Amino acid sequence: MHIHILGICGTFMGGLAALAREAGHKVTGCDAGVYPPMSDQLRALGIDLIEGFGADQLTLVPDMFVVGNVVSRAHLADGSPKFPLMEAILDAGLPYTSGPQWLAEHILQGRHVIAVAGTHGKTTTTAMVAWILECAGLQPGFLVGGVPVNFGVSARLGAGRTFVIEADEYDTAFFDKRSKFVYYRPRTAVLNNLEFDHADIFDDLAAIERQFHHLLRTVPGAGPHGSGRVVVNGLEESLARVIHAGCWSEVRSFGAAVSDFTARGEPQEFDVLYQNQIIGHVKWALTGVHNQLNALAAIAAAQHLEVSPEAAARALGSFENVKRRMEIRGSVQRADGSITVYDDFAHHPTAIRTTVDGLRRKLGPKQRILAVFEPRSNTMKLGTMKAQLPWSLADADLAFCHGGGLGWDAREALASMGAKAQVADTIDDLVAQVVAQARAGDHILCMSNGGFGGVHLKLLRALENR
Numbered sequence: 001m002h003i004h005i006l007g008i009c010g011t012f013m014g015g016l017a018a019l020a021r022e023a024g025h026k027v028t029g030c031d032a033g034v035y036p037p038m039s040d041q042l043r044a045l046g047i048d049l050i051e052g053f054g055a056d057q058l059t060l061v062p063d064m065f066v067v068g069n070v071v072s073r074a075h076l077a078d079g080s081p082k083f084p085l086m087e088a089i090l091d092a093g094l095p096y097t098s099g100p101q102w103l104a105e106h107i108l109q110g111r112h113v114i115a116v117a118g119t120h121g122k123t124t125t126t127a128m129v130a131w132i133l134e135c136a137g138l139q140p141g142f143l144v145g146g147v148p149v150n151f152g153v154s155a156r157l158g159a160g161r162t163f164v165i166e167a168d169e170y171d172t173a174f175f176d177k178r179s180k181f182v183y184y185r186p187r188t189a190v191l192n193n194l195e196f197d198h199a200d201i202f203d204d205l206a207a208i209e210r211q212f213h214h215l216l217r218t219v220p221g222a223g224p225h226g227s228g229r230v231v232v233n234g235l236e237e238s239l240a241r242v243i244h245a246g247c248w249s250e251v252r253s254f255g256a257a258v259s260d261f262t263a264r265g266e267p268q269e270f271d272v273l274y275q276n277q278i279i280g281h282v283k284w285a286l287t288g289v290h291n292q293l294n295a296l297a298a299i300a301a302a303q304h305l306e307v308s309p310e311a312a313a314r315a316l317g318s319f320e321n322v323k324r325r326m327e328i329r330g331s332v333q334r335a336d337g338s339i340t341v342y343d344d345f346a347h348h349p350t351a352i353r354t355t356v357d358g359l360r361r362k363l364g365p366k367q368r369i370l371a372v373f374e375p376r377s378n379t380m381k382l383g384t385m386k387a388q389l390p391w392s393l394a395d396a397d398l399a400f401c402h403g404g405g406l407g408w409d410a411r412e413a414l415a416s417m418g419a420k421a422q423v424a425d426t427i428d429d430l431v432a433q434v435v436a437q438a439r440a441g442d443h444i445l446c447m448s449n450g451g452f453g454g455v456h457l458k459l460l461r462a463l464e465n466r
Contacts, residue, residue, distance in 0.1 A: 003102070004060055005029035006085060007068025008049060011145040012168065012180070014038035015155035016066070016099050019107050019143065021045050022157045028060055030085065031070075041153070055088035065089050065096040072174045098173040100183035103143070108163055108184060111141065114301055115167035115184045117215060118192025118233075120351045121294045125192055126166040127151075127322050128298035133162055135315035136307045140164050146345070149320035162305060169211050171201050179211040182218060188304045189219050189249075190231045190297050194238040195350055205238060212242045222250035229304040231297055234259035252303075254296035261300045261309075267292040267361065272299060272313050280313030286321060288358025326359065329446075329456040332463040337440035339463055343456050347377045347449040349388035356395045359445060371396035372434055372455065373447040375406060383408035390416045396445070398422075398437055402430050402452070427453035435462045 003020055007013050008029025018041065021027045029042070030050040039049060050057060053071070067086065074082040081087045089096050116126040127148035133140040134150075141158030145166045148154075167181035167189075194212060195205070202208050220228030228249035232239050234256030243251065254261035264271045264278075267288055272280035272295075282295055299312040321327075324345045331340040346355040352373060359369055371393050375381060386408055393399040393414075403410035403423040414421040424430035434444060446456055 001063040002026040002028070002060075003064045003066050004057065004062035005066045005068065005099075006053065006083070007031055007070035008042065008047075009034055009038045010068055010070060011038065011154065012143070012166075013066075013068040013099050014042055015143045015145070016103055016107075017042055017047055018045055018153065018155045019103070019141075019157055021047055023107065025106075026062075028062065030054075030057060038154075041147075053083045053085040055084040057085050058088050058092065058094070063095070064102070065094060066099055066102045067096050067173050067175075068099055069171055069173050069180075098176050098183075100172050100180040101176075104183040104185065107141075107157070108165070110161075111163040112161050112188070112305070113184050113186040114162065114164045114188040114190070114305070115181055115186035115215070116164070116190040116192065116297075116301075117167040117169060117181055117212065118190070119169075119195045120348065120354070121192045121290055121297075122166045122168070123322050123345070124291065124325055125190060125294040125297050126164055128294060128316060128319055129190075129301050130164045131319050132298055132302040132307060132312045132315045133160075133164065133305060135318070136302070136305075136311060138162050138305065138307075144322065146322040146324060148322050150318070167215070169208060177201070179214065181215050182211075185218050186215075187220055187227060188229050188231070188301050189215060190301050191215075191233060191236075191239050191242065192294065192297055193233050193236050194242065195348070209238055209242050209245075212239070213245045216242065216245075216247055216249070219249045221248040229301075231300040231304075233293065233297070235293075252300045254300055255293050261296045263292050263296060267358070272296065272309055274309060279309040280311075282313045282316050284317050284319060286319070286358075287326065287362040288354055290354040290358065326355065330460045332460060334440040339438055339440065339442050339444065341444045341456055341459050341463075342446060344445060344447045345449055346373075346447040347375070347380060349385050349392035352389075352392040352447055353394070355447060356393065356445065359443060360395045363443060368397040368439075368442045369395065370398045370400065370434060370438060370442055370444045371447065372400045372402075372430065372444060372459075374402035374450070374452055375410070376448050376450045376452075381406060383413075386410075386413040389413055390421075393417065393421070396420075400424065400430055400434050402427065402455075427455055427458065431455060431458045431462050434459060435466055438463060 009031040123146040130142040139159040141163040143155040169179040234253035253259040269283040302312045399421040404425040410423045
């Protein structure tokens with residue numbers, strides 16, 4: 001069939017486009033400000049991209065319009081629709097569906113789906129599971145909200161019966177406000193963690209817990225007549241509530257002292273224990289307790305596919321993470337040492353704290369970390385979690401915030417940090433602030449869930465020219 005994707009440059013919709021193309025469908029798409037890296041990946045696959053959401057795209061006459069959740073019925077100040085193509089589709093009575101529903105009906109049908117859900121760590125853990133299964137010879141399909149370095153692509157169909165998917169709790173489309181993950185019908189569900197996020201669509205934590213419980217309802221049962229497994233973080237009270245609300249599947253826990261799967265040792269090298277018996281050993285380049293927990297979740301999920309924990313742990317030794325997860329973007333050499341610039345996707349306060357903590361554990365107490373971040377997610381823009389920012393940055397030596405375009409005062413929110421924190425309203429001013437403070441041996445950690453105005457390259461160039 002010919003599908004035309006509205007909002008094709010998002011990580012999920014771009015991955016869906018790649019899968020549809022690989023499955024033999026004709027794929028075209030549109031987006032506002034068609035942007036890399038997804039635009040580059042899609043063009044390399046021969047997928048035609050159109051700038052904007054003009055109604056003239058009806059002349060493509062696709063069999064189905066697949067609508068991303070970026071699309072809405074919003075109108076501009078002059079009264080014209082923000083997405084005229086969507087209005088034209090509705091007016092003409094043409095067939096349309098959401099990305100998750102199309103994926104479920106055309107790609108996931110008949111597969112053993114491993115769905116990885118959670119507020120944090122979804123992308124990394126999904127990539128871990130896919131790599132473990134790949135090393136075990138299972139040739140999994142996958143859709144990851146990033147580019148796993150081991151594979152070099154964000155999505156592929158795979159040749160085996162397994163499919164690993166990042167299971168997002170964000171809403172499906174403007175016409176379907178259920179979480180995306182209810183469409184995936186997993187046989188193995190990973191619940192990594194659960195905190196309040198997405199304040200633009202959820203009123204409170206209980207509302208998100210309800211969606212996670214909807215996911216549990218779709219997992220097959222346990223026992224002689226069922227084969228579903230739920231892998232759950234034993235450290236999370238919110239997930240305990242979700243499980244307590246009703247779970248019909250086999251449950252395997254990880255993380256807490258009394259969990260099925262636990263770790264002994266530092267995050268960069270540790271033993272994996274199953275019910276207090278050592279069953280594997282992980283030695284890898286990743287840092288942070290959060291990645292240690294991600295590893296336990298991935299090992300528990302892979303075990304459900306009959307991959308031994310020992311083999312899974314060994315596979316993680318060659319796992320290379322996902323782009324934009326503590327990715328080194330470059331370093332500037334000085335006579336007395338170098339300055340290194342990192343890129344990371346962290347944007348929720350908890351993710352910022354664990355990311356900084358992971359780098360701190362790797363570097364030790366003496367080397368300086370300069371945390372550079374922008375509150376870009378819808379939740380952060382609303383200021384819902386601004387009070388947590390000083391806590392999230394506690395392990396950084398200095399913090400620099402891009403405060404432009406916020407509906408709240410970043411300077412006031414960071415005031416308790418005193419001289420340790422600075423705020424700039426433009427990227428250029430932010431770069432100037434960082435460069436003025438940076439010195440040989442520093443590690444500059446840039447955190448955002450967007451492109452951050454190319455701050456990484458701007459910092460590297462400015463440091464070279466200083």
